[in-house]
């Protein structure tokens with residue numbers, strides 16, 4: 001399809017609307033760009049961001065209701081984009097783990113509903129504007145976002161940063177390998193090549209479906225794919241002992257409870273280990289000194305557990321997650337008010353980083369929700385991809 005934006009070298013303003021239909025929420029990103037020079041990267045002027053919960057997959061049996069969440073977010077787009085730009089502003093939705101995990105007919109019904117809502121909007125609806133994104137693109141596009149925002153795509157040093165994204169349903173790791181051994185020892189599907197502005201990048205990237213934070217909670221409890229959901233109670237040493245509640249993920253509800261286990265951390269670590277061991281590939285290189293940006297639920301849990309300040313973010317070592325996980329699990333009542341799942345989540349994150357990816361205790365992670373006031377998410381990279389066609393293969 002034709003891109004409706006005619007690029008004018010005198011510095012034209014254009015907008016792009018990207019919806020992130022995640023497993024735990026739907027988010028709209030409205031970007032305003034200024035194209036100062038037709039061969040350079042456009043300048044990102046600002047982003048308008050808004051999120052709603054739950055995600056589309058929660059409406060698997062009622063797609064019209066799901067469509068209403070999109071309508072609601074499009075109202076913000078109409079307020080943000082000037083009216084005379086509406087018809088050439090593309091509106092795109094990409095769904096991630098939530099829809100990947102649904103049966104195909106349920107997912108298609110939701111996507112069709114979104115497409116109808118887009119069609120009745122005043123914005124430009126490109127072909128294929130509503131889809132489920134594949135995991136490799138999710139990782140690569142988040143890498144593009146973070147390296148763009150940190151200035152690494154502009155500089156000629158070829159230095160870049162890796163990214164760690166922890167969603168509700170899936171988790172991604174992506175970085176530019178320095179050593180040939182990383183590429184040679186990786187499963188072939190974990191290597192993605194793409195071109196961007198005279199540069200060819202070869203990245204290590206993988207999305208683990210079912211290893212997002214919320215899916216991992218259910219897997220730890222043994223509830224993922226289990227039957228008898230209306231009468232079974234799933235227990236875990238990662239939960240406070242008197243805790244008993246119904247939890248909902250992807251439109252399905254489970255009964256969960258904790259049990260007596262002092263100290264709980266060790267038992268909990270053993271439980272979450274089963275969700276990670278033998279599943280997550282350890283790239284050769286993470287033992288080295290590369291810089292990784294960690295965002296999404298890595299950031300949220302670091303804030304909740306008091307590791308970092310929510311407005312400033314900051315650098316932590318892998319061992320800080322471990323230390324705090326131990327503390328939260330062994331003093332569960334103290335942290336219960338913050339979240340009864342904090343012990344499980346912190347232990348899972350620690351285990352994923354150490355036993356899964358193989359990071360060392362002293363690896364430094366840069367935790368960020370925003371860089372230069374823009375959300376760290378694949379959505380910006382996906383918007384570039386739309387306008388520029390990165391050609392990932």
Ligand SMILES: O=c1ccn([C@@H]2O[C@H](COP(=O)(O)OP(=O)(O)O)[C@@H](O)[C@H]2O)c(=O)[nH]1
Pocket residue numbers: 020021022023024025027055096097098166167168169170171212295296297300369375376377379
């Ligand atoms: O622009 C964004 C997009 C996502 N998130 C956070 O990233 C996590 C993403 O979870 P999601 O449900 O999208 O996971 P997925 O479906 O990709 O597994 C949640 O903490 C969101 O609040 C965010 O902070 N900014």
